[in-house]
Amino acid sequence: MQEGYVQDQLFEKQNFTETSFPKGEYENCVFQHCIFADCDLSSVKFIDCEFKGCNLSMANLKNVTLSGVTFKDCKMLGLRFDTCNGFGLSFSFDGCQLNHSSFFRTRIKKTSFKDSQLQGVDFVECDLTQSVFNNCNLEHASFDRTLLEKADFRSSYNYVINPETNKIKKAKFSLLGVAGLLEKYDIVIEK
Numbered sequence: 001m002q003e004g005y006v007q008d009q010l011f012e013k014q015n016f017t018e019t020s021f022p023k024g025e026y027e028n029c030v031f032q033h034c035i036f037a038d039c040d041l042s043s044v045k046f047i048d049c050e051f052k053g054c055n056l057s058m059a060n061l062k063n064v065t066l067s068g069v070t071f072k073d074c075k076m077l078g079l080r081f082d083t084c085n086g087f088g089l090s091f092s093f094d095g096c097q098l099n100h101s102s103f104f105r106t107r108i109k110k111t112s113f114k115d116s117q118l119q120g121v122d123f124v125e126c127d128l129t130q131s132v133f134n135n136c137n138l139e140h141a142s143f144d145r146t147l148l149e150k151a152d153f154r155s156s157y158n159y160v161i162n163p164e165t166n167k168i169k170k171a172k173f174s175l176l177g178v179a180g181l182l183e184k185y186d187i188v189i190e191k
Contacts, residue, residue, distance in 0.1 A: 025065075037075075066091050082106055082122075119158075133159075153177055160184075 004024040015035040025045040036056040045065040050072070057077040066081075067088040073095040081089075082104040092112040102122040109127055114134040118141050127147040134152070138159035143166050152172045153159060159180045161168065173181065179189050 065089075070094070071096050076101060081108075 004022065005027070006022075006024060006029060007027045009026070009029045010032065011029065011034055012032045013034065014031075016039050017035055017037055021036065021039050021041060021044070023044055025047065026049055027045075027047045028049065029046075030050045030052065031054050033053045034051075034055075036054060036059045038058045039056075040060045041064050042060050042062040043064065046067070046069050047065065048068040050070045051074050053073045054071075055075040056071075056079060057075050059079065060083075061080055062083045063085050064083075065085045065088065067090055069091040071091065071093045074093075075097050076093075077097060077099050079098070079101040082102045084106070086107065089106060089108060090111070091108075092114075093116050094112075094114045095116060097117045098113075098121055099117050099119040100121070101118075103126045104122050105125045107127040109129040109131065111128065111131040112134070113132065113136050116136045118133075118136050118138050120140045120142075121138070122142050123146050124142050124144045125146065128151050129147055130150045131148075132152045133156040136156040138153075138156055141159060143159070143161045146161075146166045148161070148166055148168045148171045150170045150172075151168075153161075154172050154174045154177070157177065159177065160183045161181055162184050163181055164184075168181075182189065
């Protein structure tokens with residue numbers, strides 16, 4: 001399909017697995033209850049767009065521009081954010097399922113993850129400076145050589161973060177979450 005510029009459009013209940021998603025640049029667009037599962041979104045630009053209740057699982061994000069994008073209540077399993085265009089990469093997640101996705105080596109400072117499932121997510125060598133993980137499940141998420149300075153994990157749970165292999169200066173953790181920082185020592189912590 002022809003590449004174009006689309007602005008201020010509402011896309012509602014569209015299934016892009018049946019008809020391919022038109023390549024181009026989308027600005028200030030809203031996608032509600034759309035299906036992008038397994039879609040090829042490569043090289044598409046999304047600027048200040050909102051995705052609400054969409055399924056983007058396993059979509060191809062190679063060279064996709066995501067700038068100022070919000071995802072709310074979306075199913076986003078197995079996404080490779082590490083293949084996105086890194087220039088201006090910025091987004092937020094609220095109530096999303098991001099299990100088994102990858103943010104490997106991405107620079108996503110000040111990212112907001114709220115009420116989201118982040119099980120098995122790859123945050124290796126990621127810059128998450130000042131990011132907020134608000135009530136997120138981080139079971140089996142990978143943190144290694146990750147920049148977590150001033151990040152906020154106070155209300156999140158099931159994370160395991162090694163302070164020796166990650167930069168956690170001024171990061172915030174709850175007392176209950178401290179066990180996730182000490183797991184490598186194989187010690188028993190009781191109330």
